[in-house]
Amino acid sequence: xxxxxxxxxxxxxxxxxxxxxxxxxxxxxxxxxxxxxxxxxxxxxxxxxxxxxxxxxxxxxxxxxxxxxxxxxxxxxxxxxxxx
Amino acid sequence: xxxxxxxxxxxxxxxxxxxxxxxxxxxxxxxxxxxxxxxxxxxxxxxxxxxxxxxxxxxxxxxxxxxxxxxxxxxxxxxxxxxxxxxxxxxxxxxxxxxxxxxxxxxxxxxxxxxxxxxxxxxxxxxxxxxxxxxxxxxxxxxxxxxxxxxxxxxxxxxxxxxxxxxxxxxxxxxxxxxxxxxxxxxxxxxxxxxxxxxxxxxxxxxxxxxxxxxxxxxxxxxxxxxxxxxxxxxxxxxxxxxxxxxxxxxxxxxxxxxxxxxxxxxxxxxxxxxxxxxxxxxxxxxxxxxxxxxxxxxxxxxxxxxxxxxxxxxxxxxxxxxxxxxxxxxxxxxxxxxxxxxxxxxxxxxxxxxxxxxxxxxxxxxxxxxxxxxxxxxxxxxxxxxxxxxxxxxxxxxxxxxxxxxxxxxxxxxxxxxxxxxxxxxxxxxxxxxxxxxxxxxxxxxxxxxxxxxxxxxxxxxxxxxxxxxxxxxxxxxxxxxxxxxxxxxxxxxxxxxxxxxxxxxxxxxxxxxxxxxxxxxxxxxxxxxxxxxxxxxxxxxxxxxxxxxxxxxxxxxxxxxxxxxxxxxxxxxxxxxxxxxxxxxxxxxxxxxxxxxxxxxxxxxxxxxxxxxxxxxxxxxxxxxxxxxxxxxxxxxxxxxxxxxxxxxxxxx
Numbered sequence: 001x002x003x004x005x006x007x008x009x010x011x012x013x014x015x016x017x018x019x020x021x022x023x024x025x026x027x028x029x030x031x032x033x034x035x036x037x038x039x040x041x042x043x044x045x046x047x048x049x050x051x052x053x054x055x056x057x058x059x060x061x062x063x064x065x066x067x068x069x070x071x072x073x074x075x076x077x078x079x080x081x082x083x084x
Numbered sequence: 085x086x087x088x089x090x091x092x093x094x095x096x097x098x099x100x101x102x103x104x105x106x107x108x109x110x111x112x113x114x115x116x117x118x119x120x121x122x123x124x125x126x127x128x129x130x131x132x133x134x135x136x137x138x139x140x141x142x143x144x145x146x147x148x149x150x151x152x153x154x155x156x157x158x159x160x161x162x163x164x165x166x167x168x169x170x171x172x173x174x175x176x177x178x179x180x181x182x183x184x185x186x187x188x189x190x191x192x193x194x195x196x197x198x199x200x201x202x203x204x205x206x207x208x209x210x211x212x213x214x215x216x217x218x219x220x221x222x223x224x225x226x227x228x229x230x231x232x233x234x235x236x237x238x239x240x241x242x243x244x245x246x247x248x249x250x251x252x253x254x255x256x257x258x259x260x261x262x263x264x265x266x267x268x269x270x271x272x273x274x275x276x277x278x279x280x281x282x283x284x285x286x287x288x289x290x291x292x293x294x295x296x297x298x299x300x301x302x303x304x305x306x307x308x309x310x311x312x313x314x315x316x317x318x319x320x321x322x323x324x325x326x327x328x329x330x331x332x333x334x335x336x337x338x339x340x341x342x343x344x345x346x347x348x349x350x351x352x353x354x355x356x357x358x359x360x361x362x363x364x365x366x367x368x369x370x371x372x373x374x375x376x377x378x379x380x381x382x383x384x385x386x387x388x389x390x391x392x393x394x395x396x397x398x399x400x401x402x403x404x405x406x407x408x409x410x411x412x413x414x415x416x417x418x419x420x421x422x423x424x425x426x427x428x429x430x431x432x433x434x435x436x437x438x439x440x441x442x443x444x445x446x447x448x449x450x451x452x453x454x455x456x457x458x459x460x461x462x463x464x465x466x467x468x469x470x471x472x473x474x475x476x477x478x479x480x481x482x483x484x485x486x487x488x489x490x491x492x493x494x495x496x497x498x499x500x501x502x503x504x505x506x507x508x509x510x511x512x513x514x515x516x517x518x519x520x521x522x523x524x525x526x527x528x529x530x531x532x533x534x535x536x537x538x539x540x541x542x543x544x545x546x547x548x549x550x551x552x553x554x555x556x557x558x559x560x561x562x563x564x565x566x567x568x569x570x571x572x573x574x575x576x577x578x579x580x581x582x583x584x585x586x587x588x589x590x591x592x593x594x595x596x597x598x599x600x601x602x603x604x605x606x607x608x609x610x611x612x613x614x615x616x617x618x619x620x621x622x623x624x625x626x627x628x629x630x631x632x633x634x635x636x637x638x639x640x641x642x643x644x645x646x647x648x649x650x651x652x653x654x655x656x657x658x659x660x661x662x663x664x665x666x667x668x669x670x671x672x673x674x675x676x677x678x679x680x681x682x683x684x685x686x687x688x689x690x691x692x693x694x695x696x697x698x699x700x701x702x703x704x705x706x707x708x709x710x711x712x713x714x715x716x717x718x719x720x721x722x723x724x725x726x727x728x729x730x731x732x733x734x735x736x737x738x739x
Binding site for chain 1: 147148178182185334335349375380472473476478480485572575576577579580582
């Protein structure tokens with residue numbers, strides 16, 4: 001799929017549309033249940049310190065995702081200021 | 085009107101104010117689990133309303149009714165099997181979409197649902213108003229807006245419960261329908277389930293079983309397998325789920341979750357009125373500061389440090405007063421008892437039973453109570469998830485994630501609530517791993533020894549070095565356990581609820597119920613242990629143990645043989661070990677200062693690591709079963725002795 005990037009490559013304030021999540025059955029299912037289903041908009045609120053977790057907003061709720069978890073969520077960025 | 089008995093259950097997401105509502109409804113008479121919203125145990129309390137005797141059950145705070153965690157299975161089985169008269173679904177008005185996802189699953193379970201639309205004040209702050217009437221129409225169930233923290237709307241909600249019970253208000257719950265491809269398969273499977281598994285359908289709705297099987301729910305599949313014709317149903321479900329996955333290119337639970345969310349989104353949009361753009365309030369500024377890359381850490385350190393300073397200063401003050409009081413009381417009781425009981429019995433009662441009770445009270449009240457108050461404050465305000473957020477990366481190094489920081493921090497206060505706090509971890513493996521490292525954290529009682537012996541006579545730097553060593557140990561052991569234990573590590577997926585002004589009433593109620601729980605677990609064990617050890621001492625058996633242990637204590641650890649006594653008694657209450665150490669040394673004509681610096685360090689090191697007190701072991705057994713609790717105890721004792729001996733030899737070389 002074109003233009004699909006890992007959630008971890010979004011910068012603070014950027015928004016992406018969830019394409020899919022990669023990982024074990026349990027993780028993918030859990031993410032969907034917390035609202036991260038394909039097609040939903042997520043906004044990166046904060047990239048955690050020291051290669052830490054991500055704070056995102058999805059469906060009006062703030063969630064913290066560990067770096068490993070966030071790297072398994074793939075999104076289509078809505079706005080990319082630069083192609084870095 | 086004749087008194088009627090009712091059972092109502094509170095169900096909903098975490099962080100929606102469910103525990104506040106539970107406290108409002110039931111007051112102080114609850115039989116309760118510890119981390120509200122985070123335990124498997126259900127909290128229960130009585131309520132009298134309009135001549136009805138109501139039992140209120142607080143189900144754990146969960147986001148779904150799948151088989152992800154024990155909490156979810158417990159909740160759905162309770163709802164389906166025990167069939168409470170009414171379920172109050174607490175819904176956060178400021179996060180309607182996500183909350184409706186859960187509501188739909190309650191409706192699919194065909195449960196009698198009333199919706200408590202909570203935190204409407206907070207939603208208003210975010211510039212959102214929910215049209216309750218419209219929402220009620222859409223869902224076909226009554227909706228009562230509330231602000232639980234002030235108690236507003238509680239009466240209306242209870243009246244609504246009664247109206248539903250008496251049939252005055254009829255429920256016409258929404259049937260959750262899926263898109264064509266899913267719906268077709270759900271209906272096919274539903275028919276098969278109701279014709280092949282009539283017994284199962286007496287408990288669970290056939291449609292619900294069908295949906296769960298399509299979602300590949302392991303727990304429901306396990307139930308179906310038990311029936312004669314279960315295999316046929318499972319095979320069919322597998323085929324249908326595979327078809328769905330082929331059409332959508334996603335795992336079937338994701339497909340179904342997406343549809344539920346689409347419906348939730350649709351309804352939420354319809355009933356949400358955006359009145360004003362959200363204001364950037366104090367909460368957001370606090371949030372930005374406390375999760376800040378740099379600023380967040382000094383704040384975290386300050387919060388934790390001031391917590392302990394408060395606990396220790398306050399605790400020491402109250403503890404000293406209480407001890408003085410009880411000392412005199414004990415002397416008095418001894419005098420009274422001696423007049424008609426033999427000396428041995430008096431000793432046993434006084435030093436065993438009463439000393440245990442006093443120990444429980446002098447430690448529970450002064451240290452545990454302020455600790456619980458501050459903990460509730462941190463919880464209710466919403467700071468704890470921020471701390472977990474900051475610590476996630478570090479916790480990953482020992483195979484855990486950020487949430488584990490919470491029980492770890494609790495461990496510095498007391499290992500008992502810390503062990504219970506490990507329940508916030510998602511899987512059994514994670515819980516045990518967290519429990520394993522938590523018991524190595526020096527609790528308040530161990531801090532008393534470290535500061536009272538090493539800190540006082542050698543210097544603060546030595547005491548701090550011991551703490552630093554402990555952290556390194558926690559890290560190494562955590563890493564080893566993480567490698568040795570089978571299973572996959574779980575990543576962090578955690579809600580970050582907005583900051584809220586905590587309610588004093590709720591904090592006091594939480595503190596009370598937790599203290600009660602602590603006393604129930606710890607006190608009987610402390611008393612029982614006290615009597616046993618006192619009996620050993622009185623029968624002269626203790627001397628024998630000391631003699632046998634002498635090569636270990638004296639030969640290996642380099643400590644005076646009599647220090648075996650405080651080490652053994654330390655199993656009961658660790659800070660008692662310091663007092664006892666003074667006593668046994670005195671019998672030898674020595675004082676604490678007569679110990680060499682190395683002996684002090686070795687003694688403190690051993691007490692820091694060897695099994696956490698008996699109450700902690702009992703708690704571990706309750707949380708992780710006896711086999712694992714004993715494994716922890718044995719590993720810790722062996723480690724303490726090994727490291728103690730090693731330290732003795734290494735330090736002797738250096739000095």
